[in-house]
Amino acid sequence: MLDLDKRAIVYLPGVGPKKADILAKEAGITSYEDLLYYFPYRYVDRSRFYRVAEINNAMPYIQLKGKILSFDTFGDGRSRRLVARFTDGTGVIDLVWFKGLAFVKDKYVLNKEYIVFGKPVEFANTYSIPHPDIDPLDQAAQVAGGLTPFYNTTEKMKKSFLNSKAIQNLQFTLLKSLNWEIPESLPSYLLDRIRMMPLSEAIKNIHFPESSEQLSKAQLRLKFDELFFIQLNTLRIASLRKHKLKGLVFSQVGEMFNTFYRDYLPFELTGAQKRVVREMRMDMGSGRQMNRLLQGDVGSGKTLVALLLMLLAVDNRYQACMMAPTEILATQHYATIMDFLKDMPVRVALLTGSTRKKERERILPGIASGEIQIVIGTHALIEETVIFSALGLSIIDEQHRFGVEQRARLWTKNSVVPHVLVMTATPIPRTLAMTLYGDLDVSVINELPPGRKPVKTLHRYDTKKKQLYDFLRKEIQQGRQVYVVYPLIEGSEKLDYKNLEEGFEVFKEIFPEYYVCMVHGKMKAAEKETEMQKFVSGKAQILLATTVIEVGVNVPNASVMVIESAERFGLSQLHQLRGRVGRGAEQSYCVLVTSYKLSNDTRKRLEIMVNTTDGFEIAEADLRLRGYGDLEGTQQSGEGLSLRIANLASDGQILQYARDIANEVLDKDPGMKDISNRILNEHLKKIFWKGKNWGMIS
Numbered sequence: 224m225l226d227l228d229k230r231a232i233v234y235l236p237g238v239g240p241k242k243a244d245i246l247a248k249e250a251g252i253t254s255y256e257d258l259l260y261y262f263p264y265r266y267v268d269r270s271r272f273y274r275v276a277e278i279n280n281a282m283p284y285i286q287l288k289g290k291i292l293s294f295d296t297f298g299d300g301r302s303r304r305l306v307a308r309f310t311d312g313t314g315v316i317d318l319v320w321f322k323g324l325a326f327v328k329d330k331y332v333l334n335k336e337y338i339v340f341g342k343p344v345e346f347a348n349t350y351s352i353p354h355p356d357i358d359p360l361d362q363a364a365q366v367a368g369g370l371t372p373f374y375n376t377t378e379k380m381k382k383s384f385l386n387s388k389a390i391q392n393l394q395f396t397l398l399k400s401l402n403w404e405i406p407e408s409l410p411s412y413l414l415d416r417i418r419m420m421p422l423s424e425a426i427k428n429i430h431f432p433e434s435s436e437q438l439s440k441a442q443l444r445l446k447f448d449e450l451f452f453i454q455l456n457t458l459r460i461a462s463l464r465k466h467k468l469k470g471l472v473f474s475q476v477g478e479m480f481n482t483f484y485r486d487y488l489p490f491e492l493t494g495a496q497k498r499v500v501r502e503m504r505m506d507m508g509s510g511r512q513m514n515r516l517l518q519g520d521v522g523s524g525k526t527l528v529a530l531l532l533m534l535l536a537v538d539n540r541y542q543a544c545m546m547a548p549t550e551i552l553a554t555q556h557y558a559t560i561m562d563f564l565k566d567m568p569v570r571v572a573l574l575t576g577s578t579r580k581k582e583r584e585r586i587l588p589g590i591a592s593g594e595i596q597i598v599i600g601t602h603a604l605i606e607e608t609v610i611f612s613a614l615g616l617s618i619i620d621e622q623h624r625f626g627v628e629q630r631a632r633l634w635t636k637n638s639v640v641p642h643v644l645v646m647t648a649t650p651i652p653r654t655l656a657m658t659l660y661g662d663l664d665v666s667v668i669n670e671l672p673p674g675r676k677p678v679k680t681l682h683r684y685d686t687k688k689k690q691l692y693d694f695l696r697k698e699i700q701q702g703r704q705v706y707v708v709y710p711l712i713e714g715s716e717k718l719d720y721k722n723l724e725e726g727f728e729v730f731k732e733i734f735p736e737y738y739v740c741m742v743h744g745k746m747k748a749a750e751k752e753t754e755m756q757k758f759v760s761g762k763a764q765i766l767l768a769t770t771v772i773e774v775g776v777n778v779p780n781a782s783v784m785v786i787e788s789a790e791r792f793g794l795s796q797l798h799q800l801r802g803r804v805g806r807g808a809e810q811s812y813c814v815l816v817t818s819y820k821l822s823n824d825t826r827k828r829l830e831i832m833v834n835t836t837d838g839f840e841i842a843e844a845d846l847r848l849r850g851y852g853d854l855e856g857t858q859q860s861g862e863g864l865s866l867r868i869a870n871l872a873s874d875g876q877i878l879q880y881a882r883d884i885a886n887e888v889l890d891k892d893p894g895m896k897d898i899s900n901r902i903l904n905e906h907l908k909k910i911f912w913k914g915k916n917w918g919m920i921s
């Protein structure tokens with residue numbers, strides 16, 4: 224057994240303690256295996272040679288063949304540089320080094336044939352190539368091949384002579400010492416089934432492509448591996464859960480549910496609401512534990528769905544709880560639900576961080592005895608002092624604000640695991656949902672309640688502020704309220720607050736007749752709540768904020784969302800912010816304010832916002848424009864995926880295939896006990912032991 228993951232990189236010839244340290248810190252490479260899985264981020268075709276005479280401004284990396292005529296050193300101190308005059312017979316160009324001068328001068332000799340590789344830059348009408356790669360012509364053959372890989376390297380890595388080329392050399396040393404053989408990760412029956420390149424071949428070709436066809440095959444195999452093991456892991460856990468965890472059986476639809484549905488429902492449910500309630504009733508009656516993600520755009524009516532399900536729990540003599548990420552939200556949910564229930568004989572309590580001691584002393588025993596049937600709250604719900612008599616259903620609203628741990632704690636509170644429903648307004652593209660929440664069943668509310676007027680979205684340049692203020696005044700005069708949001712610029716917080724605070728002064732001056740309030744992330748929680756409350760209650764007409772505007776806050780009377788420096792926001796974020804308005808019967812507006820100069824990408828983003836209000840369409844577009852890494856919801860939850868090679872935006876088909884194959888494996892051998900699957904088990908252990916366990920995310 225090779226155990227490449229246990230062999231420390233420090234022992235690889237050419238590494239040593241100092242470089243090992245840099246590799247670990249800068250690139251996360253600590254073992255032989257880490258190095259092999261440090262893939263190039265792009266390849267450059269080195270099969271073609273250019274001539275010095277044809278060098279021009281617009282050239283990418285190029286390759287020249289020729290000799291060094293002379294070496295000269297110029298300048299002092301920081302501007303000290305070594306210049307080699309290089310010719311291929313068609314002209315002369317300078318090769319320039321600012322670092323490692325002595326080393327370079329020793330290494331290369333005059334009048335010997337070299338292959339030079341680099342990017343020409345122009346300065347004062349002459350071209351030079353800074354820090355080129357140089358190989359003697361005879362050695363070049365084995366290095367150059369056709370496609371040269373480029374590895375990500377940081378400044379610190381480069382300073383320690385760990386540039387892209389050096390990484391490639393390390394790969395070469397390592398692979399050669401392994402005889403270009405590494406242990407296969409898939410059993411042979413699967414390899415036959417999927418008909419892809421063996422792992423050894425793939426690793427070899429990803430670092431040293433024999434041709435572009437071989438490279439594509441290698442990429443396919445490695446993407447498949449990456450996605451397959453994630454899927455296998457999540458699906459296996461899901462199936463373990465299904466077989467092992469007996470679910471509480473909500474066998475009856477009883478009086479509470481029926482009475483509420485018949486007599487108290489203030490409006491007809493939308494078709495989508497009906498459908499998801501039905502899906503979840505089936506889940507909870509099946510004898511298996513429910514683990515479901517409910518996606519529904521802002522305003523799609525998730526709260527009502529949650530209430531119906533909680534009533535179902537009560538009908539079956541269980542308690543239900545609903546946890547929200549902030550106090551304002553929890554309080555709002557409580558008020559909404561009390562309002563829905565009116566005089567129905569259901570006992571509901573609110574428990575948050577600021578619930579007074581006396582009140583707590585009343586509530587906690589009530590929860591413990593089962594007298595209180597529904598509890599709405601914040602993190603306070605997962606404190607150890609909160610003990611349920613018979614918790615049957617846990618609902619988590621706006622899940623991305625909760626950490627994995629917190630969520631897990633909520634349902635380990637019982638000896639029997641309650642049904643779990645996670646609700647989110649963040650539209651997650653299918654591919655991402657499959658990867659992040661592969662073990663959750665997904666329900667989608669894809670329909671808004673009738674009569675909603677879609678929010679009108681406008682794009683305005685910040686040179687036209689006066690018209691904007693006039694428009695806001697008109698809206699406020701009609702009794703509406705206005706949000707104005709400023710971006711948070713990472714790394715320059717001071718500037719943000721300056722923008723926000725200046726804005727605050729401007730708005731107070733322009734709207735002296737109205738109450739303007741302000742919230743931002745630096746405020747204490749209590750202070751934030753107070754200011755927010757002024758807006759919720761209608762006392763303040765204008766609310767200025769950084770992006771802390773609470774997810775899910777419902778102020779139906781607010782009809783205008785102004786987003787300052789909208790070019791600084793991502794699509795999903797813009798959509799979330801826009802979702803704060805359009806909750807009442809009035810026509811609502813979202814105004815995206817930007818400077819005049821915009822990049823193409825930004826224009827595209829703004830165009831999408833102006834043209835559609837469909838959250839899923841926007842999420843897909845976001846994924847396409849930005850890639851999965853930046854996608855909201857993954858970052859905020861702190862469980863962002865670190866895929867090495869697969870790309871969720873473009874590899875959806877491979878993902879689906881990997882999932883199908885994983886399902887096939889588990890269908891045939893649910894416990895993965897067969898000897899032929901041993902290798903899969905070992906591989907899973909290796910991957911998911913040390914790192915995050917994606918499968919347990921819900």
Ligand code: ADP
Pocket residue numbers: 490491492493496519520521522523524525526527648672673777
């Ligand atoms: P979200 O899915 O964003 O949590 P809410 O549950 O806050 O949405 O619902 C948004 C608004 O729509 C609330 O005022 C709610 O009362 C209302 N609503 C929910 N369902 C319906 C429906 N079927 N018909 C009309 N209005 C509805």
Ligand code: MG
Pocket residue numbers: 525526620775
């Ligand atoms: Mg909500």
